Amino acid sequence: MTEARGGSYSLKALKPFNAGEIKVLLLENINQSAVDILTKQGYQVEHYKEALPESVLIEKIRDVQAIGIRSKTKLTSRVLSEARKLLAIGCFCIGTNQVDLETAASRGIVVFNSPFSNSRSVAELIIAEIVILSRKLGDRNMEMHKGIWNKVSSNCREIRGKTLGIVGYGHIGSQLSVLAEAMGMKVCFHDILSLMPLGTARQVDSLHELLASADFITIHVPETPETKTMMGDKEFECMKKGSYFINASRGSVVQIPALVRALKRGQLAGAALDVYPKEPAKNGETFTSDLGDWVDELRECENVLMTPHIGGSTEEAQKMIGIEVGNAVVRYINYGTSVGAVNLPEVDLRAIEATQKIARLLFVHHNVPGVLKEINEILAAHNVEKQYSDSHGEIAYLMADIADVDEGDIRNIYELVSACKENISTRIVY
Ligand SMILES: NC(=O)C1=CN([C@@H]2O[C@H](COP(=O)(O)OP(=O)(O)OC[C@H]3O[C@@H](n4cnc5c(N)ncnc54)[C@H](O)[C@@H]3O)[C@@H](O)[C@H]2O)C=CC1
Ligand SMILES: O=C(O)CCC(=O)C(=O)O
Numbered sequence: 001m002t003e004a005r006g007g008s009y010s011l012k013a014l015k016p017f018n019a020g021e022i023k024v025l026l027l028e029n030i031n032q033s034a035v036d037i038l039t040k041q042g043y044q045v046e047h048y049k050e051a052l053p054e055s056v057l058i059e060k061i062r063d064v065q066a067i068g069i070r071s072k073t074k075l076t077s078r079v080l081s082e083a084r085k086l087l088a089i090g091c092f093c094i095g096t097n098q099v100d101l102e103t104a105a106s107r108g109i110v111v112f113n114s115p116f117s118n119s120r121s122v123a124e125l126i127i128a129e130i131v132i133l134s135r136k137l138g139d140r141n142m143e144m145h146k147g148i149w150n151k152v153s154s155n156c157r158e159i160r161g162k163t164l165g166i167v168g169y170g171h172i173g174s175q176l177s178v179l180a181e182a183m184g185m186k187v188c189f190h191d192i193l194s195l196m197p198l199g200t201a202r203q204v205d206s207l208h209e210l211l212a213s214a215d216f217i218t219i220h221v222p223e224t225p226e227t228k229t230m231m232g233d234k235e236f237e238c239m240k241k242g243s244y245f246i247n248a249s250r251g252s253v254v255q256i257p258a259l260v261r262a263l264k265r266g267q268l269a270g271a272a273l274d275v276y277p278k279e280p281a282k283n284g285e286t287f288t289s290d291l292g293d294w295v296d297e298l299r300e301c302e303n304v305l306m307t308p309h310i311g312g313s314t315e316e317a318q319k320m321i322g323i324e325v326g327n328a329v330v331r332y333i334n335y336g337t338s339v340g341a342v343n344l345p346e347v348d349l350r351a352i353e354a355t356q357k358i359a360r361l362l363f364v365h366h367n368v369p370g371v372l373k374e375i376n377e378i379l380a381a382h383n384v385e386k387q388y389s390d391s392h393g394e395i396a397y398l399m400a401d402i403a404d405v406d407e408g409d410i411r412n413i414y415e416l417v418s419a420c421k422e423n424i425s426t427r428i429v430y
Contacts, residue, residue, distance in 0.1 A: 019043060022333060023085075025060050027051055028070040030092045031322030038066075041330055050282030058082045066329050068092050069099075071309065072281055077103040087425075088332050090325040093312060094118060094171075097223040097250065101343040105395045108364035108425030111343045112328040116171040117320035118312030122220075122248055123176040125311050127183065129272040130216050133244045134159050136270070138305045155242075155269065160184035165214025167207060168221035168249065169195050176218065177201045188213060192226075211238040218246040219253055228252045236262035248274035248311040256294035263301045270303030274311045336362035336399050336429060345390035345397045352401060358385060359405045359430035361413065366422040367396040375400075378416045382409065395424070405430075 019042035026035065029049045038045045043066075051072035052060065061067060061083045068090040069075065075089060077100045089099055091113040104111050132138055135156045143150050164180045166173040166189040177187045177198050187201035190210040197203055204210045207230070211217060217239060221227045231247070232255040239245065245268055247254050256277065262268045278291040287308070289296045298304060312318075331337040337348045344364065352358045361379075365371050372389060379402060387400035402413065410428055418426035 022066070023064040024066040024068065024329070025064045026068040027057075027073050028092075030068045030070065031318040033319045033322030034068060034090075034092065034326035035322075037323065037326035037330060041334070043333075053281075054079065061086065065333065066090065068325065068329070071095055071098055072279065073098060075099040075104070080104055080107060080109065083107070083109070087427075088112065088329045090329045092318075092321050092325045095222065095250065096342050105343040105392070106424070108344075108395075110332050110338050110341045112325055112332070112340050113342055114321040114324045115340075117324055118314070118317035119171040119175050121314040121317040122172045122311040123179055125274070125307075126172075126176050126218050126246060126248060127179050129246055129305055130159055130164070130180070130183075130185075130218075130244070132305060133216075133246075133270040133272055133303060134162075136303050138270075139303055159216075161186070162215040163188060163213060165189065165210040165217045166201075167191075167210065167217065167219045169193075169197075169201075169203070170220060172248075173218075173220040174198055176220070185216075207235070208238050211235055212240065214243065215240065216244045216246065219249045221249055221253065223250040223252055229255050231255060231258070233258040233261065236267060239267060241267055242269045244269055245271040247272075251276040251279065256292075256298060260294070260297045260301060263304065270305075271301070272305040272307070273298070274307045275309055279309055334429065336360060336427065338397060343392070344395060345392040347388050347390050347397045347399045349386055349388055349399050349401055356385075356403070357405070358401045358403050359410050359413070359428050361398070361400045361402060361417065362425075362427040362429065363398040363400075363417055364424040364426075365396055365398070365420065366424065367391040367394050368422055371396070371420065371422045372398065374420055375417060378413060378420075382413075 022043040024038050024043050024045045026045060026047045028051050035045055035047055058079055061079060065085050066088040070093045075098065080100060080103050086109050089104060089109060089111045091099060091111065094113060094115060096111060096113050099111055101111055140150065161184060163186045166177060166187065169189040169191040173189060180187050181199045188204050188210060189201060190204055190207050195203060230253055236258055259271060263271060280287060287295060328340050338344050339346045339348050363375065375398060379400065382405060383403040385401040385403045389396060389398040410430060414426060414428050
């Protein structure tokens, strides 16, 4: 058994398994920092640059203990029902809407994401887009590439003194607020939560009030039943004539035909989109009407910037995300630590000293009365050094360190706990 240094004494590295048998599937060009962390553990890592078609995904997911994805791979209940060995899903991004979180939890599969490692990258992109839209640089750039000299100032404006309206004042929205004020903009925002405004930003009561008062509107909400299609004809009609619209959240939030109508009738002077209702699965695929008629309609509009979902795609963000999510997956597989999980209770225990003969029970179960009594009866013959249990809706997670157990005790505890009626998943690491 290997040992890790922890402060002034040695900590036990818990690995009840042959690490070489742990298989990890990484999709969508996840950063090398994650590959390095996982391979250093001795895990077998299969690494693809793109998302896989569903049939191939199902074939591969059957055989792995962990999978890493970004925004394209849909882990639906159909796909997860095939994932019989899966312990952990790493979303190497912020959004987790591509995963059926409830199904994952009900199967004892933990889901991690990286809640803010790419927020700054998105905020910087939005600042750039505000300037580019305001100066109509997208169109001027395209003209120059075609050999056309078109020096105009009409309707091109500074952003200083203009109002930025932010929908969703979370990690990205609030970071953007600070950057925009530094550029001389006034900031107001709308959020379903009452939040502390940064700088001199101002929270407004309703989405419609925000839409009517800003020169630029930018959306930074997660995909939820409430935010799906939240921007339609009525909302664009509320916006100031000649204002600009930006979306780098999720494509489902905006009704593209309504946006196109607002652009064509001159209600909006331009728009920037980074995300779409349907996106190609990999680089090299085309962005054409195969995805929907809305593609051609958008491509015809003037002063519309379109980027291929690159809000979080910077070297800095991808490296940080790789390290953060890669480590979270390792900690869960090796130690059972679920801190940072988005679908299971966050449970952890202090590390075990290398000299201690301790086995750690990791038990995900249905959250019903009587389960802990049953488990503690199983453990009654042993000294439970420490234990912690928490629940998240219908699912609960118990972690217990049991002292002075031999291989026979461990096998016995495993068999009794996993036979418990409310068992979802039982592991013992030692
Ligand atoms: N284009 C890209 O590459 C990227 C896109 N994203 C997307 O951006 C979204 C936002 O990211 P973060 O700021 O990190 O999320 P966050 O969770 O920190 O903030 C989201 C905010 O939206 C608010 N909100 C939720 N529903 C709302 C509603 N109906 N109306 C108004 N406000 C609402 C929440 O209260 C929260 O304050 C992510 O969920 C993800 O989908 C994130 C990173 C990169
Ligand atoms: O980088 C990606 O693939 C996805 C970025 C994103 O949309 C997110 O972090 O939610």
